[in-house]
Amino acid sequence: MGPLVVNEIISPETNLLLAFIIGIAFGFVLEINGFSSTRRLAGMFYGYDTTVLKVFFTAAITGMIGILFLSLFGWLDLSLIYINPTFLWSAIGGGVIMGAGFILGGYCPGTSFCAAAIGKLDAMAFIGGIFIGIFIFAEGYPLWEGFYKAKDLGSPLMNDLIGTSRGVMTLMIIVVALAMFWVGEWAEKKFARADYKINQR
Amino acid sequence: MKALHILALAIVPLGIIIAAVPENTTRPYKLTADELLIEVTEGRQFMAPDEIAQMLVDKDPSLQLIDVRGADEFEKFSLPGAINIPLENLLSAGFEDVLNQDIKLNVFYSNSSNDANQAWMIARQLGFKNNYVLRGGLNYWAETILKPEKPAEGSPNEELAKYNFRMGASQALGGGTETAAAGTAPMSAAPPVIQKIKKKKTAAGGC
Numbered sequence: 001m002g003p004l005v006v007n008e009i010i011s012p013e014t015n016l017l018l019a020f021i022i023g024i025a026f027g028f029v030l031e032i033n034g035f036s037s038t039r040r041l042a043g044m045f046y047g048y049d050t051t052v053l054k055v056f057f058t059a060a061i062t063g064m065i066g067i068l069f070l071s072l073f074g075w076l077d078l079s080l081i082y083i084n085p086t087f088l089w090s091a092i093g094g095g096v097i098m099g100a101g102f103i104l105g106g107y108c109p110g111t112s113f114c115a116a117a118i119g120k121l122d123a124m125a126f127i128g129g130i131f132i133g134i135f136i137f138a139e140g141y142p143l144w145e146g147f148y149k150a151k152d153l154g155s156p157l158m159n160d161l162i163g164t165s166r167g168v169m170t171l172m173i174i175v176v177a178l179a180m181f182w183v184g185e186w187a188e189k190k191f192a193r194a195d196y197k198i199n200q201r
Numbered sequence: 202m203k204a205l206h207i208l209a210l211a212i213v214p215l216g217i218i219i220a221a222v223p224e225n226t227t228r229p230y231k232l233t234a235d236e237l238l239i240e241v242t243e244g245r246q247f248m249a250p251d252e253i254a255q256m257l258v259d260k261d262p263s264l265q266l267i268d269v270r271g272a273d274e275f276e277k278f279s280l281p282g283a284i285n286i287p288l289e290n291l292l293s294a295g296f297e298d299v300l301n302q303d304i305k306l307n308v309f310y311s312n313s314s315n316d317a318n319q320a321w322m323i324a325r326q327l328g329f330k331n332n333y334v335l336r337g338g339l340n341y342w343a344e345t346i347l348k349p350e351k352p353a354e355g356s357p358n359e360e361l362a363k364y365n366f367r368m369g370a371s372q373a374l375g376g377g378t379e380t381a382a383a384g385t386a387p388m389s390a391a392p393p394v395i396q397k398i399k400k401k402k403t404a405a406g407g408c
Contacts, residue, residue: 007328061212068219078225171220174212181205 002076027114036115038106038122039196045103047191049198050184057177064170078166088151097133105129232326246321247336248308250345251363254370256306257281265305266335269320270312278339280310281374288316291323301329310335310342347371 004010010018033055034040043049070076102108105126107115112130115123137144159169188198232240240246256264257280266283268275275285286296288311300307307324309317309332317334324332335342344350349367352360 058208061216065212065215065219069215071225072219072222074225165220165224167220167222167224171216174216178205178209178213181208185205 002070003080006080027117030111030114031118035111036118036120036123041108041111042103042106043196047187048193048196050188051198053184054181057180061170061174061177064173068166068170083155085155086153087149088153090148090150093147101129237322237325240325246318246325246332246334248333249336250342251366253308253335254346254367254374258370258373263304263306265299265307267299267307267309268311269309269316280342288320291320300324300332301327303330305331307332308335309333311338313338313340346374
């Protein structure tokens, strides 16, 4: 049955429409959960609010379990799933630049649009910065093309690297996630700030 | 109870289940029986010998002929550029890249259409695209391309043009030279134009 577009159950246009609706829902959920607050996002780096870690780890394990169960029931053909290829050096370089921007600006690209939607001026400045970055990257592309395309690993999967099944890998990540949640909650107590209350609005 | 505990209670059992069950590697069938029946009755998988001959003469790089007969028959006679995938080896892992792709135009052939049709039907059910069948197989190929029958006097021009093309193709593809040497065909006639069927393109997968 799935993936719906590849199997022509829905058209690519319908796919875009669904993506639009899901995207709006995603932004809405981010916003009502305080992800447009720079203090909440920066708290991840200082340890006083680890909501970001908990939310995205929960999303990852929910997605993993969902996909594997859909495949188990024969509703989704995993061999047709698009897996983003890994270019090792640009992934590391991009991660460092993105992390630096995250801690400096207090947003990640998605949450900056979320915060701009409720009228935060610093988020709009952040978006301006994103476009400056895009412009520099595009205009200077010949300079970093070699780095950008270096170390193409194809689409490796972690479970193949350590030689286990997808299901066992998922269980291991669930255990790691729960351990990280526990560490996160410990950090929130350890690095708590007098002027910041978790889940404040 | 803390949220973390509730989450752990819900998600750990699911993780254990998914770790314990075997991975589902079966591909769901791409076509329903109804859809396949329509394709079969309309004969959408067939390509005429003239179309294939034209592509061979043009050295069309997109054409990939696939001989589904046994290796011994393949060695005795095969069409130019054909590769041999005996029907019983169709599902060998090594051939999946040949069958499951969207660049080349795969055309199965056997002596008649039967084995080629079976190969096509299996490939189609696996959801592979761009696979076709040479109509009538090699027997019909020999009748039409290698030893074309001269149309009767007073036949319409299209028939003569078709015949001329077949004679030319026959010479180019190394068959029936003795009939061509007889020189009965009016080779000065306008070169035949074979209308290529435009193959329908389906949306590719991806993100």
